[in-house]
Amino acid sequence: MHRRIIAPGALVAASLLLAIPASAASYAPGAPGIGDPYYPSYGNGGYDVSHYDLRLRYQPKTDELQGTATILARTTEDLSSFDLDFLLDVSEVRVNGAKASFTTSDQHELVITPKTPLAKGTPVTVVVRYSGVPSKKSAYGFNTWHRTPDGAVAADEPEAAWWWFPSNDHPSDKATYDVSVAVPDGTQAISNGTLQSTGSKLGWTTYNWRQNKPQATYLATLAVGKFDITTSTSDGGVPVVNAYSKDLGDNDGAARASVERTGEIVDWLSGYFGPYPFSSAGGYVPNTTTGYALETQTRVYYSPKQFANGSNTSVVVHELAHQWYGDDVSLKGWKDIWINEGFARYAQWLWSEHEGEGTTQELADYVYASHPSGDAFWTVKPGDPGPDGQFDLAVYDRGALAIQALRDEIGDDAFFALLKGWPKDHAYGNASVADFQRYAEQVSGKPLAALFDTWLFQPSKPAAAAARAASLTKAGTAVVQPKSWKKIEATNDVHGH
Template identity: 50%
Template sequence: MRSRFRSISPFAISAALILLGGSAIAASPGSSGLGDPYYPTDGNGGYDVDNYNLHLTYRPSTGVLSGTTTIKATAVQDLSAFNLDFALAVSAVKVNGANATFSRSGNEYTVTPASSLPGSSAFTVEVTYSDTPSSVSGTTWKKTSTVAMAVNEPHIARYWFPSSDHPRDKATYDVSIAVPDDGTTVVSNGVLQGTTIEPGGLKRWNWHSGVPAATYLTFVTIGKIAQTSTTSGGRPFITGYASDVTGSNLTNAKNSLNRTPEIINYLSTVFGPYPFEAIGGVVVKGIGFALETQTRPVYSASFFSSGTSSSVVAHENAHQWWGDSVSVDTWRNIWLNEGFASYAEWLWSEHIGNGTAQELANSTYNSHSSGSSFWQVVVAEPGAGNEFNSAIYDRGALGVHAVRVAVGDSTFFNILKTWQSERKSSTGTIEQFLALSERLSGRSLRSVFDTWLFKKGRPASPPGVSTVDAFASQAEPPSFAEIQHTHQLLAAGESR
């Protein structure tokens, strides 16, 4: 019998095989990082994450965290392999339901799916793991006698869930964690969807965040935490206080956090509409900072040890706009987070009739002599590991005030609202903020930015004060001690 394929030449067959294999040949691994100059391996190339679904169990008695995180993502190239940022021990990985191979180098996992992922296609990754986060090398997971916490920056996600760990790759979150049903509470971001009782004496807490968040802004606190839930402006207002926060410390903390709705309402008038679906806060011991975890900041109890502190509440909630809704495109742009959150303290002080922003600018400037190392930090380029130097906060706030003085209040607040509305749920750079400020003010502001952000050295006078008048008043306004208290732990070199 004669085959009907005998007329096809070997050359044609070879060409057909090349064409059929074209997509596989074109597929390549995604990069192991997004190229942030400070942290080049943070984040991962080749895909964008849409949602993280964490279905975990935590045992306080052993500190073991176990379960599965499911990642929904979209390939942005033909992918033969991709990376995940993760520091815990993995037992299995599936891609689109099929077993995938994986290897580890430090805090980086390389995953090779059974078949390549076409560009623009949606895919799912299931990572199963079990480990003790508090004992992993380099961990920023905290475990005290009363609470376990995933709270820190710039790195925390990798110590409790696999991710593309960089602010550029925002996603929505479902955080579901089962803990012993003995009064142990789980507090995370967004809205509590409910709790369920599971076999083995466990209670599962289900949290949902429907507005995209950066990985480091997703948190969990687990322990004996008294949780309160009301509503404010139609949003859940959820607070939590660890059981070892007691006495006047607890009273002061509650009185401070209870002002959260009032503070958010005020900040909405200067930054634009509040960008998220919930508000609140958590107060714990065992950390030396407060962090702007999305929808629900976490505060060290030490901020309230000597009285109420609405300034730190203003600072962390200002971050809901500056850092959370609009995040840093790379970590060198940290001024866009901390400079504006610190300046929000000054605006809040002005709003409630304490020291004005100008008085606070004068006091901050006068508190650092010309020979101080404070003036040697370049705010726009602090360097890796120096992003949370006190100068980023205080000289950063002076820089914000300098922009306000240069353009006038009407234009200044228009700039702030426009930045937020144009970049909601995205990222930005200092240069982009400069360009917007110049566009809306109709004038060059490069010299202002150079003086306060891009150059070392103490400027001749505080912004808004002439050289002649710079030292006319040395008196600190009444609220200055409270403002400085917000930063006292930073001055001791602790991260925030």
């Protein structure tokens, strides 16, 4: 019998082959984008995040941010590597306790390769340690980190997270949050949800915030500065936390007069949209130079410019309406922005009627009459406006016209049942315009494809409202500007880079 001799190198190779799972060939890098046609590189493929735990330390004088992000997720594919969206400087990454290698790619991709591949369905804990000066980081030529005289603000759409925490940055991957922020004594840190505790040590105060309901990454916010913080409870039992920069100047009184009505407005909106979906409500007004407001979940961001002409409850209504339409029920893809902005605008119309400053029909008539057939306003399709038209005025105003047309078609009983039923039946999830159309048909019992196509997807002025316009003209009734219009129009400063 001849004994077969195996070379030592071959033994090593054989043992390595045995150590690799039989299905190793199926492991592949996760996609560097979640598949949104508007923003192909935003978000990432291969996993779903359930929780972000952020431990931050921020020095306002130098704009230096240090952080440790612990991300809980579960893989949805067999992964050899995966991406996070992030811009700051990373010093270490661990995946399930083991050090992982990492590189940066493209404008905002952090590519992580774990020590061992991750099988589909594996619970994953990712720890990222990082630091940097957010105001010095740009992607695609812009920066959405807003410095203020006494701190900074992270609040923008569709992207803001890249400048302060690594994430799967797309609204279809929602998660809960714990945000702990250490800032110099005498400075406050504001974030989403409820304030769990504060503590001071060696000249630094730590604020611990918790968001216990799913939240899209662009709705996460951070504000550091010197604030006057007020707390209250609405008549309906919703805790309210508001914060005002101590340096708002002439805008201070109007800002407080508006934002301090948050509890009242939340209760009023609950009458249309159902119970408030989160543990707290509120807003903050830092000393920023931007012009817009943003529906950051439970803690709305308001630019002081929104109050430059006096009290502006209309913008408060708009952003709080988003807590149901946009935050509680979030869009599946960015093309579904109409569900967010159309309904927030329509809430302003309802508020106008409540305040005796113009009915929803009067506002609809005015908007329709204000834009002749050849106006570019009608070329924007609210149901799929494209990335360049996503925040066009038509998404808001033509979007609200579509909602009024829907109300006229299905009647008030079905319409108001729809307004309440949608957040209830899709709570804390994601949905598309197509999903909303199907739901509206289910609630009303009517086919609505033609109506949705006419008002949301055709690049022309709908003829459906022409009969009403003609009847008004025939009756000698002039279409006049409702009293509320300028207040509504004042909220039109939108998010642009």
